[in-house]
Amino acid sequence: MPELPEVEATRLILEKKLKGLRITEVTPDRDDHIVFDQASPEEVSAALEGARVRKVVRRGKYFWIELDRKPWPVFHLGMTGHIEIRGKTGRFKKAWGEKLWNEPKRDDFSERFPPFCRLRFAMSDGTEIAFTDPRRFGRIRLVELPLEEPPISKLGFDPLIDFPAAKELYELVRKRRAPLKSILLDQSIFAGVGNWIADEVLYHSKLSPHRLGTSLSPKEVAQLRLKLLHVVEKAVHVRADYNSYPKTWIFHRRWGKDADAITARGERIVHETIGGRTTAWVPAVQK
DNA sequence: CTCAGTGTTCAGTG
DNA sequence: TCACTGAACACTGA
Secondary structure (H helix, E strand, O other), X not given: OOOHXXXXXXXXXXXXXXXXXXXXXXXXXXXXXXXXXXXXXXXXXXXXXXXXXXXXXXXXXXXXXXXXXXXXXXXXXXXXXXXXXXXOOOOOEEOOOOOOOOOOOOOHHHHHOOOOEEEEEEEOOOOEEEEEOOOOOOEEEEEOOHHHOOOHHHOOEOOOXXXXXXXXXXXXXXXXXXXXXXXXXXXXXXXXXXXXXXHHHHHHHOOOOOOEHHHOOHHHHHHHHHHHHHHHHHHHHOOOOHHHOOOOOOHHHHOOOOOOOEOOOOOEOEEEEEOOEEEEEOOOOOO
16 A cells, blocks of 8 residues: 555656645644644644645655645655545545545535545645545644654655665665564665565565575675565556556465465465564565 | 554563 | 564554
């Protein structure tokens, strides 16, 4: 779900739809202050209304809207967050991915607020943007300098922005005694990598998720690096459209509950918990 | 009814 | 202090 490719797909569509427009109205969910951390709904509206969108920027799984005045809203989609967009007419449409939830029947009210709406922007051309999040792990914060304060300042390398050479990555990974799976999910090293990307990359790298960082050779780290770039670039290229991912990816089978899932090549997929996260991997291939 | 889970943070352990 | 583990967070649906 929302990992780097999904967030990048969101960023692209927001930039395309919002650039140059003015925010005319901000409507936070009144029961949901948690989404804005400390700020009240009134403060959020006052801070954002009237400002004009310059661009939309992403780092790791965070993205923010750069306005012509501070502060700027920083978003994290959590596990189930989504951005939905509606033109002057029509319905709200998700920025990426398939339908994840059975949507409740719409009445007149929900026509203006899609299901699980936490925040809605109305723009100067009539476009409306909604931040929706059924499980409420998503976050929106008002920030002066996103890159310079936590949590964004603490992120590691972003594969699409400043991914390091194999040697630098090797020096980093070899110091860690944790399982590879946990290292890949560590945002202070690999910003934007999430559960499915980590599993996909380990599969294509032919590396077991149990391998410790200390056990890797420079060659293996180089392989891991290439596969990570390949998976991320491909997923971003198709705008996180899951149906367009290559048939050889285990992604397609990882959500299946069936214990005997197999890859497109007929290899058995094993599901187990590693570092507290569900992991799908192929022992026949990954060593 | 129970429980797993896409991500992050924080308390606890070694 | 560092590094790592696991629980908590809120909610849906299997």
